[in-house]
Amino acid sequence: MQTDALVIGAGPVGLFQAFQLGLLGLSVQIVDALPQAGGQCIELYADKPILDIPGILECSGRELTERLLAQLAPLAPGWHLGHEVTRLARRDDGRFDAACADGTAFDAGAVFICAGVGAFQPRRLKAPGLEGLEGRHLHYHPATDPAALDCFAGQRVLVIGGDEAALVRAAALAERPGQPPVQLMHRRDVLQADATLLTRIDALRQAGHLVFHAAQLASARQDEAGRLLQVDITLSDGGLRTLDLDTLIVCQGLSPRLGPIADWGLAMDRKLLVADPATFETSAPGIHAAGDIVSYPGKKKLILCGFHEATLAAHAAHERLRPHERGPLLYTSSSTLLQQRLGRHG
Template sequence: MSHTVHRTDVVIVGAGPVGLFAVFECGMLKMRCHVVDALDMVGGQCTALYPEKPIYDIPAHPAIEAADLIDRLAEQAAPFNPTYHLGQQVEKLTRTDEGRWLVETSIGTRIDTQAVIIAAGCGAFGPNRPPLDGLEQYEGTSVFYMVRRKQDFAGKRVVIAGGGDSAVDWTLSLADVAEKVYVVHRRPKFRAAPESVARMDVLVREGKVEMVVPYQLSGLVGENGQLSAVRVATLDGEEKDLPADALLAFFGLSMNLGPIAEWGLNLERSHIGVSLPGCATSAPGVYAIGDIATYPGKLKLILCGFSEAAQAAHAIHPLVHPGEALHFEYSTSKGVPGAE
């Protein structure tokens, strides 16, 4: 473990879109930030799970791909020189004798801070894996739980398993580039947006997509990590093989708060209860914003998380700059460091 202790004004737990915008809001109030995230890149789920998926409810962007949104947010935060600690998880949060907080991570990083903003989405997340023999040898080479670049599947025979929005959305997206797309689901009804299901039905009628219903995954056929077929079965046990180069399994994510659950905060059904305004938790100097925070009337929207980031930053300002009056100013009046 390193003996070095970093010292900063604010530690932000989570480098997703809301965490990145919190860097900007804190920076505008002259507060320095360190950001910790378990992933080895910024962006959270936007980067890890659906970088090429369009988002439609970001103001001034009728549509923006998730990865592009993260790029813009990182660029917006850059003038404030945040320090990123990626590929590590915050494990301990301890109150110091000075009334500050000591943040300790899974690889021994220690950060002394005045305040903590938890922007960890739904906590640690991972895919729900299908119970198939030998699955591990194919993961990352021909079995995937997310799509980072749809061109990776160009000209390939792709089996998509699942009945939710992710399965349907990627069916629509990959039908244009893949040689063949099979959709495996155990019943004809899909739990996805009706308009998307209707578009998928059109692709089925045009022969661009083949529905494999009612079937479920039964086994994998291949060698050296490369699939040659995906075995499916009816509920009665009737099996058949689908020639395939890749399997995309979309059975949702398993979420858990991880160490956050041990920090003595006010938890409500795996979320952190906060008070408004300011998004303060039950621990002094600790705030929660974004999907992990809950309060009456909460909406789980990125744009609401942006507002919560601004509220938390303003609530923290008197802790970092005690006795200093905060005169509210619009960014158009005060500008941004480095901007002309």
Template sequence: MTTAIPSKPPVETDVAVIGAGAVGMFQVFQLGLQGLHCHLIDALPHLGGQCAQLYPHKPIYDIPGIKACSGAELVERLREQMAPFAPTLHLAQQVQTLVQQDDGRWLLGTDQGTTLLAKAVVIAAGVGAFVPKTVKLEGIEALVGHSVHYHPADLGPLALQGQHVLVHGGDELAVQAALDAVHHQAASVTLMHRRDVFTAPEALLAQLRMHQDAGHIRVLAAQPQALQAEGSALSAVTVTLPDGNSHDLDVQQWLVFQGISPKLGPVADWGLELVKKQLPVDTGTFVTEAPGIYAVGDINTYPGKRKLLLCGFHEATLAGFSIAEYLTDKPVLLQYTTTSTRLHELLGVTGTLPT
């Protein structure tokens, strides 16, 4: 690998964590306990990775000490847990380049022009960067982020108030979004899918039928054909009905739930050893073949690997100790959050349970 020269001085940090899913967030916490500051990077515009994107409302039953919590609840708990260490977030950005420098540090560059110079890097990218499946219509690119949204969960409720809303998709997230749009007082709500069958819990489907019968939600089996817009403002979408006829819908906000695809992306170009699109690691340290580059969660592989959140949390814990020893070149004293005054200071707690 050769040294790259960035166009402007990079931001220096202890550790860069690539991937802001559950394991990446817990990695920030574990590194914080070691007194290390992190920059956290993710292709999604929000924290949480798979938990937030694929099953925010579904219960998770195998988190130790928690009988059940939803994906969204787990993300919020992890956000609160890492908050004392104030990681610098770089969301809606994908790391494109990773190059080792002459002094052993690693230079990262994102597709948004962010450059970081890190003493160590943790790749917690899961099965890859989540990329939404886009709608292929002429002129739609100018509307993305304004009136066409591939990450609708990041819209505030006021964004839909008084608007003609088209929800496009057939899964639980799409059904929930249509119900939420009614709750947020949209002027009209249309739930469109290629067929009028939706994959969602019966309780949600019952709510959908109730609002459909009351005229609050229009359910439409159709496919988008064209759009009408001025600048970044959408005004209508032309759809094709099952009988072949076309119909124009008044639409000001288009929420797209066509699913997401995990893509390994630039990781394959970083010169690291890959085995079936995963990074082999040493199970004592979770370092890859490259000194200073670690991998935790679903992106790594080793004998006996299990793709479970619990295992990812364990890997992040050991990686945290390993990185601290790598950067200080000396053993790290094991301390317990129950008794260590140093850890209490880092966490900003008094040693008593919060009320």
């Protein structure tokens, strides 16, 4: 698909990058390896307080993501979540061909890498019998919005993990009307989350909507149609227990990796992309970068710095892609054009 800008990464900086590009009238497609927007804010500190966003006294990672998505919504970017850009090549005409592993392809005028510390990849579960189940009966860090969880309605589910990511998903499923009791398993009888979430989990256990196991997965069995049938778990006392299941949800943590970005021929400094602080263009003209993945003199890994970087990157790309539109800087407080783009005028 043809687009003015391809944004790689849907964390806070990637979302604001897309907003700034859309505000300038550029079409945008967004790709992220995770199944939902928010990046680290959602996966690592969704419910923890963030206190250094200008003008916002306090918000959680989830709230910040929701605010950024609401701000971006009127500009209607294209979304490609749960995908990773594996190939990027510059064409002779200065545009870029990019593609994801599933074959989704882009023809982009400019590329913006807002990949934080890299693409988050889930830590895979290793046990006999899991072969061929991923994406059907084995899911890693599925999105937590109600629509995404609908596919597990009425199923016998085992959630594996002991931190906030696992507990949020287990609680959301266990609270659904008519859902069979959700099984939650962690290798230790210690769960790590804020007090509110732990209280919520305890209440679900007391009500019989959630069953906890201090155990580890030993093996799994499939039926002749390749559907998950049973799993064996090894309890902390060495005993073995068998669970009848339809679905395994695994939240054992995410590991960031640079992945294909390292093969795109861009100048790097200690696994970070070197960028010009005036335009946030990398060593390859037309490829910009913003956020934690960027290196330049004086760089600070703060969200607000990423917003600044994304703004300058967007304006630099706009000048290159639409040179005939160059003019005085417009402000949302006074520009009818910008207000129209945001659905606030006429």
